[in-house]
Amino acid sequence: AMATSEGGSAHRSEHAPFVRDDQYGVMGHAKQGLGERIRLGLASLVLFPSRLFTSVVLLLAFYSVCVVFPVSSNVNRVALSLLARAILLVIGFVNIRVHTKGKCHLWKSVDSPAAGVVSNHVGWADILILCWLFSPSFIARKATTQTPIVGRVSRAMECLYVERAQEREKASRSGAAATAKPSRKGGLAEQLQDRMKRSSGEKGGRPVVIFAEGTTTNGDFILPFKSGAFLAGVPLTLVIISYDYKRVSPAWESVSGFRHLLLMLCEPVHRASVTIMEFEPRQNESPQSAAARARQMMVDEAALTPSSATFQDKLNYHNILRQGESHSKTQ
Numbered sequence: 001a002m003a004t005s006e007g008g009s010a011h012r013s014e015h016a017p018f019v020r021d022d023q024y025g026v027m028g029h030a031k032q033g034l035g036e037r038i039r040l041g042l043a044s045l046v047l048f049p050s051r052l053f054t055s056v057v058l059l060l061a062f063y064s065v066c067v068v069f070p071v072s073s074n075v076n077r078v079a080l081s082l083l084a085r086a087i088l089l090v091i092g093f094v095n096i097r098v099h100t101k102g103k104c105h106l107w108k109s110v111d112s113p114a115a116g117v118v119s120n121h122v123g124w125a126d127i128l129i130l131c132w133l134f135s136p137s138f139i140a141r142k143a144t145t146q147t148p149i150v151g152r153v154s155r156a157m158e159c160l161y162v163e164r165a166q167e168r169e170k171a172s173r174s175g176a177a178a179t180a181k182p183s184r185k186g187g188l189a190e191q192l193q194d195r196m197k198r199s200s201g202e203k204g205g206r207p208v209v210i211f212a213e214g215t216t217t218n219g220d221f222i223l224p225f226k227s228g229a230f231l232a233g234v235p236l237t238l239v240i241i242s243y244d245y246k247r248v249s250p251a252w253e254s255v256s257g258f259r260h261l262l263l264m265l266c267e268p269v270h271r272a273s274v275t276i277m278e279f280e281p282r283q284n285e286s287p288q289s290a291a292a293r294a295r296q297m298m299v300d301e302a303a304l305t306p307s308s309a310t311f312q313d314k315l316n317y318h319n320i321l322r323q324g325e326s327h328s329k330t331q
Contacts, residue, residue: 026319
């Protein structure tokens with residue numbers, strides 16, 4: 001099946017979960033009327049720099065907290081939650097509707113039993129919303145630890161680190177592999193299981209956020225879940241984040257990073273809703289079956305469209321867009 005996107009280009013059904021459908025189009029550069037061009041121009045001179053500056057100041061404030069309290073504690077957890085909500089307010093997320101189902105709790109509850117938070121993934125705003133609600137840990141690239149400011153923050157948040165193949169190859173070529181300290185035994189899956197089993201049922205324990213789809217979508221679809229979050233067989237929190245938009249979608253997808261940041265910060269108000277559900281493992285249930293059941297729960301609750309699309313389908317779609325853009329420039 002084929003459908004038509006911005007500029008008359010066609011996309012296949014397996015590309016549908018990655019197609020942006022806001023006013024600015026799939027690449028974020030759809031032609032706008034005079035009024036909208038004036039609005040964006042004024043907002044880029046006023047809203048964008050003021051919001052960006054304020055957000056950076058808030059991030060530096062949290063960095064200071066992490067310097068003083070370098071080990072995960074209630075202090076930096078509370079600070080992270082407050083910081084995330086403050087940034088959300090600054091960039092226009094004034095009202096975020098939160099609905100809870102069953103006995104699930106937010107991170108502030110000392111009785112929260114969940115060791116992991118499984119969420120759909122639309123864009124970078126998801127991370128701020130999850131930080132506000134759960135003050136969690138994330139899974140990050142190992143190279144993040146060497147990044148100024150971000151490295152210290154990620155360690156204070158007790159993030160789990162994964163070393164990508166490119167990073168291992170680079171370390172090997174540079175000779176760093178021979179001098180580096182031995183890495184922690186076990187891969188990411190083993191580390192994740194260990195962390196979740198240790199923190200399951202722990203009062204005030206810090207959950208780990210897992211984007212089980214393995215990539216982002218446009219928010220209307222949900223991809224097959226990877227089973228890593230379900231290997232430990234412990235209770236989880238399921239989160240569905242959705243956005244109500246017309247002009248600018250929080251879905252990053254095929255828009256360049258700076259362009260998307262510009263459009264998002266120039267939009268006066270953003271609207272989001274969050275649904276939080278509990279997920280209890282069943283006896284003798286395989287991780288794959290648990291992943292499929294959790295995904296179906298989210299489909300039923302939020303009327304998301306299930307898709308069998310893969311990350312490779314996403315890469316293929318982006319490649320088609322780049323080829324189309326190059327062709328247009330040469331004409």
